[in-house]
Amino acid sequence: MSKIATVDGIPIPGLAAPDPEPPVAHRRKLRKAEEVNGEAAPPSRFSLKMSAAWWRSLQYIGMSLHFLAPPHPPSPSFTKTVHSTISKKKGDFTVQFYTPKGYKEAKKTGKKFPAVVNFHGGGFTIGNATDDARFGRFVLETCEAVFVSVDYRLSPEHPFPIAVDDGADALLYVIRNAADLQIDPFRLATSGFSAGGNIAITSTLRLSDHLKSLKQTSSAKSVVPDHSVRAIATWYPITDYTLSRAERRASSIRPDQTLPPTLTTLFDTSYLYPPTLKLDDPFLSPSKASDELLIEGIPSDVIFYTCEWDMLLKEGDEFAKRLAKEPINKKVHYKMIPEVPHGWDKSPDPLKPAAHSEGLYLECCETLKVIFARE
Numbered sequence: 589m590s591k592i593a594t595v596d597g598i599p600i601p602g603l604a605a606p607d608p609e610p611p612v613a614h615r616r617k618l619r620k621a622e623e624v625n626g627e628a629a630p631p632s633r634f635s636l637k638m639s640a641a642w643w644r645s646l647q648y649i650g651m652s653l654h655f656l657a658p659p660h661p662p663s664p665s666f667t668k669t670v671h672s673t674i675s676k677k678k679g680d681f682t683v684q685f686y687t688p689k690g691y692k693e694a695k696k697t698g699k700k701f702p703a704v705v706n707f708h709g710g711g712f713t714i715g716n717a718t719d720d721a722r723f724g725r726f727v728l729e730t731c732e733a734v735f736v737s738v739d740y741r742l743s744p745e746h747p748f749p750i751a752v753d754d755g756a757d758a759l760l761y762v763i764r765n766a767a768d769l770q771i772d773p774f775r776l777a778t779s780g781f782s783a784g785g786n787i788a789i790t791s792t793l794r795l796s797d798h799l800k801s802l803k804q805t806s807s808a809k810s811v812v813p814d815h816s817v818r819a820i821a822t823w824y825p826i827t828d829y830t831l832s833r834a835e836r837r838a839s840s841i842r843p844d845q846t847l848p849p850t851l852t853t854l855f856d857t858s859y860l861y862p863p864t865l866k867l868d869d870p871f872l873s874p875s876k877a878s879d880e881l882l883i884e885g886i887p888s889d890v891i892f893y894t895c896e897w898d899m900l901l902k903e904g905d906e907f908a909k910r911l912a913k914e915p916i917n918k919k920v921h922y923k924m925i926p927e928v929p930h931g932w933d934k935s936p937d938p939l940k941p942a943a944h945s946e947g948l949y950l951e952c953c954e955t956l957k958v959i960f961a962r963e
Contacts, residue, residue, distance in 0.1 A: 764813065796872075
């Protein structure tokens with residue numbers, strides 16, 4: 589295991605141990621975004637943009653090193669621009685399509701492929717749709733599915749709920765254009781890492797809520813074709829923003845291996861805006877969603893990975909257990925990965941992939957393959 593801390597592909601020398609934070613005794617649940625920074629004044633939106641630009645450049649370097657390790661990850665086959673329809677803040681974002689063998693001939697044969705719609709990590713603030721291409725290789729080869737990776741709009745320029753709305757819009761785009769994309773709309777799944785793991789969950793909730801609203805005003809079937817999102821594959825997601833970062837670090841058995849406050853402050857103050865934002869919003873904190881919303885919006889199968897040294901371990905473990913129990917009763921395929929920190933699989937080692945990452949990617953995709961094969 590590298591002694592240098594890494595976060596979503598960024599090497600962070602000197603920050604392996606987090607900065608000291610106040611004791612967490614007597615802490616209460618956070619209610620609004622203005623409480624996230626405690627008594628400290630939040631950074632200006634301009635300074636957040638400058639910081640985000642700096643960290644994005646570092647992340648690009650880290651991921652470039654990550655991609656050098658053999659076997660090299662695939663490149664996108666083509667890219668589409670998606671116009672937002674759900675978000676109140678209209679705009680465009682891109683979606684990258686990685687295609688399996690036989691895709692080019694599919695128009696002649698009429699073959700339809702499953703699709704996994706993926707969301708990258710980076711605290712909703714940094715990262716690119718190419719970041720999970722190593723995982724995408726297993727989706728292509730093991731699932732024989734199209735890997736659809738989403739460049740959702742990032743904060744601080746685009747704070748919550750824009751990333752989640754873009755996630756739901758990406759699903760809608762795939763569903764509405766499935767015939768032209770040679771995709772089977774009844775064999776869909778979402779996946780994501782870290783912040784993207786959150787979107788993999790919340791995008792399905794947001795889509796379900798959106799379709800419910802459509803039914804109240806018109807026929808959703810006439811607007812959105814029949815489809816089925818069969819599974820979610822979520823890797824070390826953040827699921828409960830009512831917990832403070834200090835409380836999360838205190839819960840970790842290796843607080844020295846958790847994300848440094850330098851980054852978590854940037855991520856949280858960038859994404860959680862405006863100050864009046866309620867942190868128990870189910871599209872932000874899915875663990876706070878009602879049973880009814882989870883029953884309706886979460887697919888029947890959830891593949892859930894957490895990391896032993898991650899500050900997000902406890903909330904992920906509790907949420908996975910809740911999804912599996914009555915009355916929600918989802919089939920949860922859960923694994924806690926021992927002795928690894930958050931984002932360990934994006935380690936920027938140019939010589940080899942991160943330890944155990946390829947075996948776990950394969951395991952996840954073998955499970956997805958079985959789910960896609962069900963009648």
